[in-house]
Amino acid sequence: MAGGGSRRFSSRSPSDIAKEVRESQDKLVSESFQSNLGSLIGDQLAALNSRDVGLVRERLDLLKERLSGVLEGAIDQVFGGSVAKKTYVDGLSDIDSLLIVNDTSLASKAPSEVLDRLVGILSGHVPDAVSVTRGRMAVTVQYDDGMEVQLLPALRTATSMKVPSSRTEGWSSIQPEGFQKALTRANMDCGGKLVPVIKLAKAINAKLPEALRLSGYHMESLGIAAFKGYAGPRVASEMLPTYFEKAAQLVHAPIKDRTGQSVHVDEYLGASGSPDRMARSHVLDRVAKRMRNATTGQSLEQWRAILGAEL
DSSP, rough: HHHHHHHHHHSOOHHHHHHHHHHHHHHHHHHHHHHHHHHHHHHHHHHOOOOOOHHHHHHHHHHHHHHTTTTEEEEOOOTOOOSSTTTOOTTTTOOOOOEEEEGGGGTTOOOOHHHHHHHHHHHTTTTEEEEEOSSSSOOOEEEEOOEEEEEEEEEEEESSEEEEEEESEEEEEOOOOHHHHHHHHHHTTTOOOOHHHHHHHHHHTTTTGGOOOOOHHHHHHHHHHHHOOOOOOOOOHHHHHHHHHHHHHHTTTTOBOSSSSSBTTGGGOSTTOOOHHHHHHHHHHHHHHHHHHHHHHHOHHHHHHHHHHHO
């Protein structure tokens, strides 16, 4: 037996043995890199998820209590809340709660008047709040610990709801439950990894030049489309570049709006193949290639730059 083992060993050339040693070492280095990359992405995601969800819900409940005289109900957004500070409300992507207003005196009013009414009720009556302000679409309550809670008013109609339009001074009809269900289902199909990947993608998008950024709602819709039938590894280090690769192609043409706010999610980019679409496709593809190159070169520094630096 010992002699047989010796003969098997001696039949291998020194170059074969050296190759096997190198492959073993490369495998260990690759596994170490993937582990470190996973930790890096996990830390980035933890920073994005740093909101105290319990405190957000407490504050939402108190805000809704203050507004009870004009509210029929509310839909708290499971995936809501801005990923990056100072982003504007865009569709349903960056709000914490959709407030269903039940006040006949407001039914025929312009969105600006409804928003002013909500600000008037809340101003000076919210513990720990340092300001209550409104934008075109939503009311933002800022607290003394830096937290911001954003509230989007809605009026119920016979067939849907209407919310302040992001592009006009009027109202826009929506069906928010359909989009929430689609995102929830897609996230479940990806083992709960899709929403974290979208959050990371939004954070990267926020670092792009403003003229080349996608809207938050558009990015969520791209995520649903990009991972339909996805069968690859369910890890962020693989799904994130896949998101940008798929998005670079999907952005060429309009995506149907699941909420009913408009015909398409991305009307702001114009028709299929428009210069705005092609410019964004180029940027998305460039981000994807930087990720792939960083992984191929096993460079955590390049990944840090992608996740946290200006692109």
